[in-house]
Amino acid sequence: MPKIIDHDEYREELLHQCFDLFAEEGYASLSMRRIADELDVSTGTLYHYFSGKEDLFNQLVELITCRDLFDAKEALKGAKTPDERIDALLRFVEERETYFLNQSFIWMDYYRHQVADRDPDPRLGETLEQYRSGIARILDVRDPELAEFILTVINGWVLQRYFNRGKPPVETLSRMLRRLIHGR
Amino acid sequence: MPKIIDHDEYREELLHQCFDLFAEEGYASLSMRRIADELDVSTGTLYHYFSGKEDLFNQLVELITCRDLFDAKEALKGAKTPDERIDALLRFVEERETYFLNQSFIWMDYYRHQVADRDPDPRLGETLEQYRSGIARILDVRDPELAEFILTVINGWVLQRYFNRGKPPVETLSRMLRRLIHGR
Amino acid sequence: MPKIIDHDEYREELLHQCFDLFAEEGYASLSMRRIADELDVSTGTLYHYFSGKEDLFNQLVELITCRDLFDAKEALKGAKTPDERIDALLRFVEERETYFLNQSFIWMDYYRHQVADRDPDPRLGETLEQYRSGIARILDVRDPELAEFILTVINGWVLQRYFNRGKPPVETLSRMLRRLIHGR
Amino acid sequence: MPKIIDHDEYREELLHQCFDLFAEEGYASLSMRRIADELDVSTGTLYHYFSGKEDLFNQLVELITCRDLFDAKEALKGAKTPDERIDALLRFVEERETYFLNQSFIWMDYYRHQVADRDPDPRLGETLEQYRSGIARILDVRDPELAEFILTVINGWVLQRYFNRGKPPVETLSRMLRRLIHGR
DNA sequence: TATGAATGAGCCTTCATTCAT
DNA sequence: AATGAATGAAGGCTCATTCAT
Numbered sequence: 181m182p183k184i185i186d187h188d189e190y191r192e193e194l195l196h197q198c199f200d201l202f203a204e205e206g207y208a209s210l211s212m213r214r215i216a217d218e219l220d221v222s223t224g225t226l227y228h229y230f231s232g233k234e235d236l237f238n239q240l241v242e243l244i245t246c247r248d249l250f251d252a253k254e255a256l257k258g259a260k261t262p263d264e265r266i267d268a269l270l271r272f273v274e275e276r277e278t279y280f281l282n283q284s285f286i287w288m289d290y291y292r293h294q295v296a297d298r299d300p301d302p303r304l305g306e307t308l309e310q311y312r313s314g315i316a317r318i319l320d321v322r323d324p325e326l327a328e329f330i331l332t333v334i335n336g337w338v339l340q341r342y343f344n345r346g347k348p349p350v351e352t353l354s355r356m357l358r359r360l361i362h363g364r
Numbered sequence: 365m366p367k368i369i370d371h372d373e374y375r376e377e378l379l380h381q382c383f384d385l386f387a388e389e390g391y392a393s394l395s396m397r398r399i400a401d402e403l404d405v406s407t408g409t410l411y412h413y414f415s416g417k418e419d420l421f422n423q424l425v426e427l428i429t430c431r432d433l434f435d436a437k438e439a440l441k442g443a444k445t446p447d448e449r450i451d452a453l454l455r456f457v458e459e460r461e462t463y464f465l466n467q468s469f470i471w472m473d474y475y476r477h478q479v480a481d482r483d484p485d486p487r488l489g490e491t492l493e494q495y496r497s498g499i500a501r502i503l504d505v506r507d508p509e510l511a512e513f514i515l516t517v518i519n520g521w522v523l524q525r526y527f528n529r530g531k532p533p534v535e536t537l538s539r540m541l542r543r544l545i546h547g548r
Numbered sequence: 549m550p551k552i553i554d555h556d557e558y559r560e561e562l563l564h565q566c567f568d569l570f571a572e573e574g575y576a577s578l579s580m581r582r583i584a585d586e587l588d589v590s591t592g593t594l595y596h597y598f599s600g601k602e603d604l605f606n607q608l609v610e611l612i613t614c615r616d617l618f619d620a621k622e623a624l625k626g627a628k629t630p631d632e633r634i635d636a637l638l639r640f641v642e643e644r645e646t647y648f649l650n651q652s653f654i655w656m657d658y659y660r661h662q663v664a665d666r667d668p669d670p671r672l673g674e675t676l677e678q679y680r681s682g683i684a685r686i687l688d689v690r691d692p693e694l695a696e697f698i699l700t701v702i703n704g705w706v707l708q709r710y711f712n713r714g715k716p717p718v719e720t721l722s723r724m725l726r727r728l729i730h731g732r
Numbered sequence: 733m734p735k736i737i738d739h740d741e742y743r744e745e746l747l748h749q750c751f752d753l754f755a756e757e758g759y760a761s762l763s764m765r766r767i768a769d770e771l772d773v774s775t776g777t778l779y780h781y782f783s784g785k786e787d788l789f790n791q792l793v794e795l796i797t798c799r800d801l802f803d804a805k806e807a808l809k810g811a812k813t814p815d816e817r818i819d820a821l822l823r824f825v826e827e828r829e830t831y832f833l834n835q836s837f838i839w840m841d842y843y844r845h846q847v848a849d850r851d852p853d854p855r856l857g858e859t860l861e862q863y864r865s866g867i868a869r870i871l872d873v874r875d876p877e878l879a880e881f882i883l884t885v886i887n888g889w890v891l892q893r894y895f896n897r898g899k900p901p902v903e904t905l906s907r908m909l910r911r912l913i914h915g916r
Numbered sequence: 917t918a919t920g921a922a923t924g925a926g927c928c929t930t931c932a933t934t935c936a937t
Numbered sequence: 938a939a940t941g942a943a944t945g946a947a948g949g950c951t952c953a954t955t956c957a958t
Contacts, residue, residue, distance in 0.1 A: 574760055700885070
């Protein structure tokens, strides 16, 4: 009779606890020792659940990608008209700005890592692609090009706020987005 | 008989040669040894011109920030009307997309590093701030908020292209930008 | 309902299954995890039957030493004249060359480990001694010195074949041994 | 102007100092840290001269193989008749018994390591082969098969003495060897 | 000025072993 | 009896940095 622990469930919990760490430190700067300390487990335990640092990171990217897609769907479920969708999306973004930023950092690390590798994991490239297009579909403005562009803008905005220490307020984004969609 | 008479000039040349390396590998993943090898100097030489890895990186950020500001000014010098400025800016961005991307990565690394540190270098925060507002001034559309937002959009667009393996073509950006400025 | 009723019997079976592993990988390179995996048990089970890696290995050495002595006796039982004994021994060696080689490796590991240790297990030193002299007695040529030397030669020959990728054929050994015993 | 140190010369010196360590502990049991401590250098220095543990070990094998071949040639140079050669070889072996034993252990480790590897270094396999045949040539008895067999016997004898705590005296080996060569 | 030898802390990972179940 | 989750020391190796030359 083994210890009563749901291996997969615990693995996911560990992943969740890693998110902020990876976002703040970056893949390369974050050591397994540091992770272990922060999660209050031993390094051995980490290697019991993941085959290595890279695997841990890849699984983290996969996990958050799936979860976010789900969350975004939830948030936009009630919104019917394109306008309502934009509003809902804006609120969604605003509420989780920090999270989004962290997510961006993680993705950036992930991509850079993939590009540097000679043999990038193809599965996760797809996951990301799917996420992007998924959000665009959820948004569902008439013009698909426009939909995707809105994402671009949001992405840029989040980053801008990071570099600029939070200065362009949400209202700017809101106003600009409406201007984009309705032309004035 | 030294390679180059002027100390500072040589130092800048070394910095320029580091740019791609830092952009591609990231601060944490790039070792002094690797830099030295790539620049065909010894690690000792590196430490002769810079007090350490961090100093080298900081100087690099400072250098590219200054240079870019200057380059952008040059590129937009001839353009008089806002429309011409937009066109010039677009061409400017298009020509140096890869460079911009690399620059973004370097800044990201820099910022993250600063944020993680307890004692961030204030001088460079200003430099960056100055860069951002500088570009906005150069662009000189009537609405300063709009000007700044255009930067945001460009930033987001460059990143989007990176994640999306170059898929949204420049025309999209061009079209959207005009839509933003002229409303339709 | 346990797999095998008898504790000791199962312990011996585990030991037998370890033999090739230890021979091929060497004591230091072989991990308990690896052993457990190969024997299709958990590491916990291993520690249930043996007090540790060293104990497991010691018991293995003891086991094969005893078994070989017995096997050699069996093989030489029918042979009456010295000549017949030599023949039988040669056949015995030839049949189990690989096994002998592996055995040599295990002993070597064992000895080295003992020598390196400050407190070598005296029991097993004796076992080995007994094995050597046992074989000599079984062989029973008139000259005991010669008998022991034959063992030496066989030992060297097996190793030679290993280093030399099987090149000196058995005939050489046979011819040389006869030459030793009969003088020409 | 770099430090005045002959890189290759120092590398060889480090190798020589490793010999006993590898012989006594075995490849797998000997850690780089231990080596560094014993040689009174830092691990970093070790990695400055060798690309890794395996490289260090391979170079060690190569070095001792070459050196021994040379030493054996020197020792047998004066001996003209086969008998004199045998005598010289025996003296040679006797003088350096411990060294030979250690050498055997190192070779064993080396071979095992090679066999376990999927891609063994072919260069060193040759070196060993060359050593074996080299010694046989130096010995130069009429019968090449016999010459090689003498080596086998010596090898076995050295090992036997190890297992048997020095018991078969050199005279036995001497007597048996003459018996082999002259028939009685 | 320029070199590269030297260092030792720290990184990722593996290991023998323990123990709750 | 049997499992496998958990541990932390130790292993191979890399790194920023120093310093004699």
